[in-house]
Structures are given as C-alpha cells and as structure tokens.
Amino acid sequence: MLDIQKIRADFPILSQTVNGKPLVYFDNGATSQKPQIVIDAEVKYYQEINANIHRGVHTLSQLATDAYEVARGKVKDHINAKFAHEVLFTSGTTHGINLVANGFVSILKPGDEVVVSSLEHHSNIVPWQMLCEKTGAILKVIPINNNGELIIEEFDKLLSDKTKIVTVNHISNALGVINPIKYIIDKAHTVGAAVLIDGAQAVPHLKPNVQELDCDFYAFSGHKMCGPTGTGILYGKEEWLNKLPPYQGGGEMIKEVTFEKTTYADLPHKFEAGTPNIAGGIVLGTAIDYLNEIGFDKIHEYENELLEYATKRLNEIEGIRIYGNTKNKASVVSFNIDGIHPYDIGSIIDKLGIAVRTGHHCAQPIMNFFCIPGTIRASFSFYNTKEEIDAMVEAVKKAQTMLS
Known part of the structure; x- marks a missing residue:
C-alpha cells in the first residue's frame, strides 16, 4: 500500500490554501503537480x-x-x-x-x-x-x-x-x-x-x-x-x-x-x-x-480505488450523469448535473478550493456526440485522497443547491 501522507509531503503545492480552503487538486489530466525532488x-x-x-x-x-x-x-x-x-x-x-x-x-x-x-x-x-x-x-x-x-x-x-x-x-x-x-x-x-x-x-x-x-x-x-x-x-x-x-x-x-x-x-x-x-x-x-520508485503497480491499484470511490459518491447526487461508463477506465470521472452548465459548477467549487476542469477538454467531437457543451472532469492522481473526493462531492452538492 502507498503511504499517501508521506507522498503528499513530497508535493509542496498540496499544502497551500485556495480561497481560504485547503487545495483539492483534481485537474491532473491537464497537468500533474511536481514533487520537491523534481x-x-x-x-x-x-x-x-x-x-x-x-x-x-x-x-x-x-x-x-x-x-x-x-x-x-x-x-x-x-x-x-x-x-x-x-x-x-x-x-x-x-x-x-x-x-x-x-x-x-x-x-x-x-x-x-x-x-x-x-x-x-x-x-x-x-x-x-x-x-x-x-x-x-x-x-x-x-x-x-x-x-x-x-x-x-x-x-x-x-x-x-x-x-x-x-x-x-x-x-x-x-x-x-x-x-x-x-x-x-x-x-x-x-x-x-x-x-x-x-x-x-x-x-x-x-x-x-x-x-x-x-x-x-x-x-x-x-x-x-x-x-x-x-x-x-x-x-x-x-x-x-x-x-x-x-x-x-x-x-x-x-x-x-x-x-x-x-x-x-x-x-x-x-x-x-x-x-x-x-x-x-x-x-x-x-x-x-x-x-x-513509488511503483506503477501500486499507483494503478490505488488510483482504481479512488476511481471506484469517486464514482460511487458522485452517483449519490441527484441528476448526475457520468460519461464514459466502462469498466476499462483510468482515474477520470467526467460528469454533468442536469440543467446546470458545467462551467457554473466549476466556478463555484473553485471558491471552495476544488480544482477541476470544465469544458470540452479539447475533444469537441466527443461533446458533439453526447450533445453537450462540455463536462466537469475530475482527474485523480496517486497523491489524492478519498477525503478530497468527499470534499468535492459536498462542494458539487452545494453548487447544485445554489444553481437550481
């Protein structure tokens, strides 16, 4: 098993706050954070x-x-x-x-x-x-x-x-x-x-x-x-x-x-x-x-655990739709909330310290296929935690309440 707290200590950016809240960085698909050794x-x-x-x-x-x-x-x-x-x-x-x-x-x-x-x-x-x-x-x-x-x-x-x-x-x-x-x-x-x-x-x-x-x-x-x-x-x-x-x-x-x-x-x-x-x-x-040194087998196993947990927690939200429902996935959840533009969700949860990507993700043909303007994408890395996923889910629920 990975020692997540030890790993997180390798990444100085993860200890900072954003808008007065602990940073939850779920935009790893865009770029990963860098350990101190790098x-x-x-x-x-x-x-x-x-x-x-x-x-x-x-x-x-x-x-x-x-x-x-x-x-x-x-x-x-x-x-x-x-x-x-x-x-x-x-x-x-x-x-x-x-x-x-x-x-x-x-x-x-x-x-x-x-x-x-x-x-x-x-x-x-x-x-x-x-x-x-x-x-x-x-x-x-x-x-x-x-x-x-x-x-x-x-x-x-x-x-x-x-x-x-x-x-x-x-x-x-x-x-x-x-x-x-x-x-x-x-x-x-x-x-x-x-x-x-x-x-x-x-x-x-x-x-x-x-x-x-x-x-x-x-x-x-x-x-x-x-x-x-x-x-x-x-x-x-x-x-x-x-x-x-x-x-x-x-x-x-x-x-x-x-x-x-x-x-x-x-x-x-x-x-x-x-x-x-x-x-x-x-x-x-x-x-x-x-x-x-960390080991890709361990990374793969842990990130799959994060993916399963995030999928389960997000499915608790009424009106959610997750795109890419297949067993063969990496640690990415791309989703929307019925009746709410993904940008609006992303903007509100940013105020709560949650960094996700919103939009078409430079993949407009996919969005056109699903007839949507874009999605909210949470992409996880081996330095993320289930507690951060909980924080994201609660932030999305709060944004949904505000925007409904």
Whole structure:
C-alpha cells in the first residue's frame, strides 16, 4: 500500500490554501503537480552544469550532455524501446504527433487513408486533417458508442490497403476510457498501416511497453507525469524514423552543410534541431525515477480505488450523469448535473478550493456526440485522497443547491 501522507509531503503545492480552503487538486489530466525532488533537480541543473549540449569540449558542456543522454536512456528503459536513438525529445505530445504527421506528407498520395478515432484530443485530429489537405488523403473516423467506447467492429470495416496510418489515444483525456490499442495495432499491421499511439493520458498511470505493443510511434508529455512543462517524448521504430524526413532544419540535426547540399545527422539528432529544453529533458528523467520508485503497480491499484470511490459518491447526487461508463477506465470521472452548465459548477467549487476542469477538454467531437457543451472532469492522481473526493462531492452538492 502507498503511504499517501508521506507522498503528499513530497508535493509542496498540496499544502497551500485556495480561497481560504485547503487545495483539492483534481485537474491532473491537464497537468500533474511536481514533487520537491523534481523542482530541486531543475534548480540544480541551472546552478551547477548549465551549458549547451553535444557541441562543446569544455567540462560543463560534457556534464550537461552526459546528463541529457542519461535521461534519454532512462526513457528508453522505462518504455522498453529497443534503442536509445528511437527516443526523441520533444516539447510535448502535440509536437511529437505533428512531427510524424509532417513526415507522412512525403509518404501519402491522393486517395490514401488516415484513420483516427472519435475519442481523440484535438492534437490528434488537427495535424492529420492538415496532412490530408496537403496530400489529398482521406480522413476516416472510428465511431464510439454511448459508453464512450470505440466500436471495434467499425474500425475493422475501415481498414483496407488504402490505410497508411492509424492514430488513436491510449486513454481518452475527456472520458478516461482505455482503448484496446494492442488489438488496434495488430489489426492495422495486417493491412500494412503504421500506428501512432497518443500516450499523453496513459503515462501517468502505467508503463507502456512499446516493443510488446509493437506500435510504430508512441508520443507523450512529461508534465502529466510529474515532470516539467515543455517536455515530451516521441518514440519511433528505427525503420520508421529513418524513412521520415526531418521536421525542422537547423543546428544539431545536420552532418554536413554546404550551399549546394546538406546531409542530415543520424538518429536521434536528425529530429532534434536547435538547442533543446536541456533542463527539462534531464528532469523528466528525475520524474520517471520518482514514479518508478513509488511503483506503477501500486499507483494503478490505488488510483482504481479512488476511481471506484469517486464514482460511487458522485452517483449519490441527484441528476448526475457520468460519461464514459466502462469498466476499462483510468482515474477520470467526467460528469454533468442536469440543467446546470458545467462551467457554473466549476466556478463555484473553485471558491471552495476544488480544482477541476470544465469544458470540452479539447475533444469537441466527443461533446458533439453526447450533445453537450462540455463536462466537469475530475482527474485523480496517486497523491489524492478519498477525503478530497468527499470534499468535492459536498462542494458539487452545494453548487447544485445554489444553481437550481
């Protein structure tokens, strides 16, 4: 079992008050809070080894380079990539997805097909729409049912020899639904399609094994897993990264430059133009170490307990509707109260110290499917407690009384 009070002591922000009330932070789906060890690691980098990497012969540059590449190795081991050069540092999930979509401009031709799902964040919709506009490819969409689950039979029907890439999220940011990505990956490969998995909402809760999954690309952000903002990872199979052209041109991603011709650097540097977020990359490694020390099995078990408890307590509220009613979920509850706009609930409970997300969660197609303007989303992390859930439920009840 987790020692929750000991863990909470690692996060300085959790001890503060908001509007005179103890902070209850249930917006972990947007970004997680940071433990002191992560905060200290960022300060330590700038105090002790701040220098640009890969290019300097001086001591600080070598120290910074070594620390950055050690962090890449930590990510490689964490996701079980085959090679460290299959791990690209990015600014976040959005950057990683756009990198791949941009690369497929040189691969697709008119009439080719790209498959996405109805559960996607806008970051895994818009880049593919832009790709289709540039290439004449066609965007196909996997529908969902009333429980917020993908209709897999419809996915099967969408696949053909025209399908060139399938891209779905591992876990829905808006509903918490966990998708059957292993089935999707294996099925897509039968028609020769590549598969990109948006893992932004998965990596805080589980360790993706990219070799076992056999995905071609897996993108995620550091800031949702206790790391700094502006950090992310794109994993890509070596053969696919070699096929794709560079996303940006500049320093570091080159082997030789003349005015007549430029040749590109080997992986991973081919896709890492310019000075990266060096501190962020190093500290992402620190965050991964911290989470692994706690243990993802323990995190998963405890967060499931929080999810079950929150679902039970919220269902006590008259007029509530929870979206994403499926057994296969992460620790997210997305709900509405009959006759009340989600923004109004969110605004009132904020006055009581409760931080939740309201709106369409950058997933407007999901909201359109349910014919709603948005939801109230409570997303839990391993440092949250049942007592905080009780506080949220009472706050929602109070807001309902005030707004009815």
